Amino acid sequence: MSAEVVAKRWGKPSVFKIDRDPMFGSGLVMVEGNDWVRHRHIIAPAFNPLNIKVLASMMVESTNKMIERWVTQINSGNLEIDVEREVIAVAGEIISRTTFGMKDDNAMHVFDKLRALQMTLFKTNRYVGVPFGKYFNFKKTLEAKKLGKEIDHLLLSIIEARKNSHKENSQQDLLGLLLQENQHQKVDGKLGKTLTLREVVDECKTFFFGGHETTALAITWTLMLLAKHEDWQNQLRDEIREVVGNDKLDLSKLSGLKKMKCVMNEVLRLYPPAPNVQRQVREDIKVDNLTVPSGTNLWIDVVAMHHDTEIWGKDANEFRPERFMDDMNGGCKHKMGYLSFGFGGRMCVGRNLAFMEYNIVLTSLLSNFCFKVSEGYHHSPSVMLSLRPTYGLPLIVHTL
Secondary structure, three states, rough: OOOOOOOHHHOOOOHHHHHHHHOOOOOOOOOOHHHHHHHHHHHHHOOOHHHHHOOOHHHHHHHHHHHHHHHHHOOOOOOEHHHHHHHHHHHHHHHHHHHHOOOOOOHHHHHHHHHHHHHHHHHOOOOOOOOOOOHOHHHHHHHHHHHHHHHHHHHHHHHHHHHHOOOHHHHHHHHHHHHHHHHOOOHHOHHHOOOHHHHHHHHHHHHHHHHHHHHHHHHHHHHHHHOOHHHHHHHHHHHHHEEEEEEEOOOOHHHHOHHHHHHHHHHHHHOOOOOOEEEOOOOOHHHHOOEEOOOOOEEEEEEHHHHHHHHEEEEEEOOHHHHHHHOOOOOOOOOOOOOOHHHHHHHHOOHHHHHHHHHHHHHHHHEEEEEEEEOOOOOEEEOEEEEEEEEOEEEEEEOO
């Protein structure tokens, strides 16, 4: 099937493009064809290893502030921490700084607006794709449009201020790198390959949702699983001591955390940040004796696929990071059975940034704390664009 169903035969469903316009607009997640090539060509350089390495210090600083808060709370006698809320907050600060270079009230204002938009758009009782569905909950539809316009206005003001700024450090974040690459295209006479101001705004929103949600939830689910499997928590802590040591965090050593990478792969298998993928058939597709008509909307259930015992084995529902130790596919029997960051040309452009943030935050937390599941935790994953714990993640946290 994979060889038969080629990329040009399907694309993003129009119904989802319309529904999610306030959130993504014409950002990289939604554009296709030549527009996608143009966007990707300008965006990709911002995520090369040399550029994202510069952003590491911002991640370390934000994580250390969170650690200080936790130590203060634990020393006061309150050992239970809602880890999901804390990690979401620190990831929001990190993406605000790495994308926009902001670490003040302005950053939180943008962050709060974007989060409110997400909650409004992705309530579970919505009617995406149902004819006239937007009128079933007209108030929410208007609220989403209003928030979308407010966010656009905020981001436009930030972008305009950056374009008029001549500070030497103005390029040391994703927005600066994006504007820099866009300017290079203009100077080289490639006006047809540049992004409009409207498209830059949409890419900033895409940076936020893509970079904030995926990493924060990957760390959240990792801490939940490590709290339940203390043997693996101890193995990672031992690996950190052996590879990184107890000195100041050395980024060059993080790539040596082999067990941590296995844990991350297993977490993304069990709790994929994008729990489903949608595609629309552009022309009739024949698979064996089945014909999928043009215009059909397909819903690929990534969670179900990642838990399928036929391709993952009888232990598909178990937390076993060792499955990835000597096999990058984790023993999966189908080459398309593991979709943690997408596949093919549309694989997530920011995955290296996500890997770096995951390693920095998790290494710092495991070097300072040990975790156990609180009795108040209720396991109930739910889909709100991403796969998240419905009732938060309260853990009992002790300092080491």
